[in-house]
Amino acid sequence: MWERAQPAKGRQSRPAGSQSPLQQGLWYPLAMTYPTPAGPVDRELIINKSRFIAWLRPVQDRDQAQAVLEQARARYPDASHHCHAWLIGDPRSGQGAMNDDGEPSGTAGKPIFNVIQHKGVGDVMVVVSRYFGGVKLGAGGLVRAYAGAAEAVLSAMRVTEQIPEQTLTLQLGFADEQPLRHWCDQHGARLDDIQYAQTVSARVTVPDQHLDALYAFCAANGLLVGAGPARERPA
Numbered sequence: 001m002w003e004r005a006q007p008a009k010g011r012q013s014r015p016a017g018s019q020s021p022l023q024q025g026l027w028y029p030l031a032m033t034y035p036t037p038a039g040p041v042d043r044e045l046i047i048n049k050s051r052f053i054a055w056l057r058p059v060q061d062r063d064q065a066q067a068v069l070e071q072a073r074a075r076y077p078d079a080s081h082h083c084h085a086w087l088i089g090d091p092r093s094g095q096g097a098m099n100d101d102g103e104p105s106g107t108a109g110k111p112i113f114n115v116i117q118h119k120g121v122g123d124v125m126v127v128v129s130r131y132f133g134g135v136k137l138g139a140g141g142l143v144r145a146y147a148g149a150a151e152a153v154l155s156a157m158r159v160t161e162q163i164p165e166q167t168l169t170l171q172l173g174f175a176d177e178q179p180l181r182h183w184c185d186q187h188g189a190r191l192d193d194i195q196y197a198q199t200v201s202a203r204v205t206v207p208d209q210h211l212d213a214l215y216a217f218c219a220a221n222g223l224l225v226g227a228g229p230a231r232e233r234p235a
Contacts (some may be wrong), residue, residue, distance in 0.1 A: 005096055011180065014147075021224075023089055024110075027119040031113070031144065032159040032160050033101060033163055034068050034090045034120075034121075034122050034161070035060040035120065035122070035160070035161060035162075036058060036093055036124065036159060036160055036161070036162045037057070037121065037123070037157050037158070037159060037160075038058075038109075038120060038131060038158040038159055038160045039057070039058065039158065040056060040058070041056040041057070041153050041154075041156050041157050042055055042106055042153070043149065043152040043153040043156060044217070044222075045145070045148060045149050045152060045198040046133075047137070047145045047148070048133065048135040049128055049133025049134055049135050050131060050132055050133040050135065050137065050145070051130065051131040051133065052128055052130050052146070052148075052149040053076060053079070053128065053129045053131075053149075054126060054127070054128045054129040054131075054149040054150060054153035055068065055071075055072050055125075055128075055129070055136060055151060055153070056124065056125070056126050056153040056154060056156075056184070057124075057125045057127075057208065058123055058124060059086060059088065059123060059124065059125045060123060061084075061088060062095075062126070062147040064095075065084075065086040065088070065097075065125040066158070068125045068127060069076070069082060069084055069127055071175070072127040072129055073083075075129075076129040076131075078131070078224055079109065079115050079129040079130060079131050080101050080102075080130050080131060081098070081100075081102050081113060081129070081130045082100045082101050082107050082127055082128075082129045083097070083099060083101045083103055083108035083128050083129075083130070083146060084099055084101070084109065084112065084118055084125065084127040084128070084131075084206065085097065085098040085109050085110075085112040085113035085125075085126055086098075086116075086124065086125040086126070087113070087116050087117070087121070087122055088122065088123060088125055088198060089122050089123065090122055090202055091116075091117065091122040094145075094210075096113060096116075096117075098102075098112060098113040099111055102117070103130075103142055103146075104139055105120075106139075106143075107139050107142035107143050107154070108128070108142060108143075108146045109146075111143045111144075111146045111147035111150065111228070112126050112128060112146055112147070112149075112150040113145055114147065114195050115150035115151050115154055116150065116154065117213075119154045119157075121154070121197075122159070122162065123169055124154075124157075125151060126150050126154070128146055128149045128150065128188050130145075131166050141146065148195040148223070154189060161184075162213055163208075164205055164207070165205050165206060165207055166206060166208060166211060167192065167203060167204070167205045167206075168204050168206065168214070168218060168225060168226065169201060169203050169204075169226040170199050170201070170202045170203075170204060170218065170223050170225055170226075171199055171200070171201055171222065171223065171224040171225075171226070172199065172201075172202060172221075172223045172224075173200065173222075174196075174199075174200055175230075176200070176221055177194070177200055177202070179221065180202060180204070180223075183214070183217050184204060186208040187206065187213060187214070188205065188207055188210065189204055189205060189206040189207070189210065189214070190201075190205045190206075190207075191227060192204065192205055200206070210216060
């Protein structure tokens, strides 16, 4: 669905799952970078004869997190448990999940997730695979063991900065293409795709911090705006 751009009215926060600023045509949040893992990290701990193998992997969505979990299960098929937690997006407001995978409730996934939150990192999946060594650790011992495994792998992590972006589709006239390209060059945006028919359709990815400026540019030049899928890229 296309809409005619209107100048933004201001900024405010919005709950997860609500309409995007573009869809509402009202406001855009100020972009803030956040740390994400620069690459995979593996660590292993032995605690009271149990073997804890921690995997850290950068992930962009739930499907990627699930794929990491399946890789850990395939790599360590005889492990007693594959407990995990992930946090997608800005760690201050992103989506997360945790799983104890058969360990007593709250003794594995939550301690892993708590360490992730404490590190203030987003777009991360941590899996801790445990080989039971014959000695029961008790609830408190399990919490300390899984938290320790998560701490070991997260402390070894190198980070990069993530810049929130939005991908939008614009409908414009032929004469508007070069001004749009110039605007993208000046604002760190990317012209990902362009299609020519009776009018021109362009897919543009723009940092959140410049969404107000793009909306104003479209309003001033009579471009129609349609929402595309939001995504993020490393700095």
